[in-house]
Amino acid sequence: MSIFGFFSRQASAPTARERLQVLLAHERTTTGHSDLVAQLREEILAVIAKHVQIDRDKVNVKMDRGKKVSTLEVDIEIPLEADARAA
Amino acid sequence: MAKVVVVTSGKGGVGKTTSTAALGAALAQKGEKTVVVDFDVGLRNLDLVMGAERRVVYDLVNVIQGDAKLPQALIRDKRLETLHLLPASQTRDKDNLTAEGVEKVIAELRKSFDWIICDSPAGIERGATLAMRHADIAVVVTNPEVSSVRDSDRIIGLLDAKTEKAERGDRVEKHLLLTRYDAGRAERGDMLKVDDVLEILSIPLLGIIPESMDVLRASNLGSPVTLADDRSAPALAYFDAARRLSGETVPVTVPGEKRGLFGKIFGRRAA
Secondary structure (H helix, E strand, O other): OOHHHHHHOOOOHHHHHHHHHHHHHHHHHHOOOOOHHHHHHHHHHHHHHHHOOOOHHHEEEEEEEOOOOEEEEEEEOOOHHHHHHHO | OOEEEEEEOOOOOOOHHHHHHHHHHHHHHOOOOEEEEEOOOOOOOHHHHOOOHHHOOOOHHHHHOOOOOHHHHOEEOOOOOOEEEEOOOOOOOHHHOOHHHHHHHHHHHHHHOOEEEEEOOOOOOHHHHHHHHOOOEEEEEEOOOHHHHHHHHHHHHHHOOOOHHHHOOOOOEEEEEEEEEOHHHHHOOOOOOHHHHHHHHOOOEEEEEEOOHHHHHHHHHOOOHHHHOOOOHHHHHHHHHHHHHOOOOOOOOOOOOOOOHHHHHHHHHHO
16 A cells, blocks of 8 residues: 555544444344344245245345335345236 | 452453453452452363463362362462462363352352452353353453444343343443553544444443553463553553442543654544
């Protein structure tokens, strides 16, 4: 690293502090049912599988915890023939 | 009345054993009858840090299983007659620690000591929960680093739920001991500051132990840092922490914050 790079480097501690604050705010409330995502995944899949044939390996559930808003992203791939049959 | 202290952290390698030895010795140096108890069954190290590894005959598990009496297992420190060690077993595993057994040992220790300092194993499993079970006071050892702070938060949650005091509706007194702190790096914005960690964990501060060569030197020699060099920066910080533990009000100073011209020029960079 050049000496110039050293001086212009951003402080990392504020990032650490903010990441911890967001993370711990969630962990403190969710301790006890920490497998929330897994549980949601199973229940959502059960509902969808009632109507459409799905491949359980092609399902993605993602949780993104933000400071103000958290998002739950469910990505389910529906095979073409199953889709055609349902339609 | 005897006080039972657990030195805990969740994360490994943050300085629990070093701090147990140093705080135990610091209290004993004040003339208080102190015993340090190793709860890390299978991976004991407090004996080594205290320089008593060649004097271990019986251990905590022997006492719990009735193979030895408590006084036979206690090792008196060669330098301080007020300091004692109850080692953990190296050969058995932690399943040999029973809740009833630990309770009996702690009750017996309470009769003859002013301070019982329990060195918890890392993690949140049986060994760690048994070490904290009977505590009146918890010293949460934390490094100014994200994974250590997160694990400390978890341990604080356990202290409020899984201790005897918590189950009675009472509270375990919790204190933060910030170890391996580097004031220069914190000033430059490269390390969490004392106030950051205090704000996140929101428990009172027991002390700030600076990152120092003296700590490794002391463990190399098999001596608590407060005995190895009682004028060194970490020793002074541990002495202050021990005084606060006994209820004295000692103003907090951040070790190493006095900066020279060089430090002032470079310290400003963070702002």
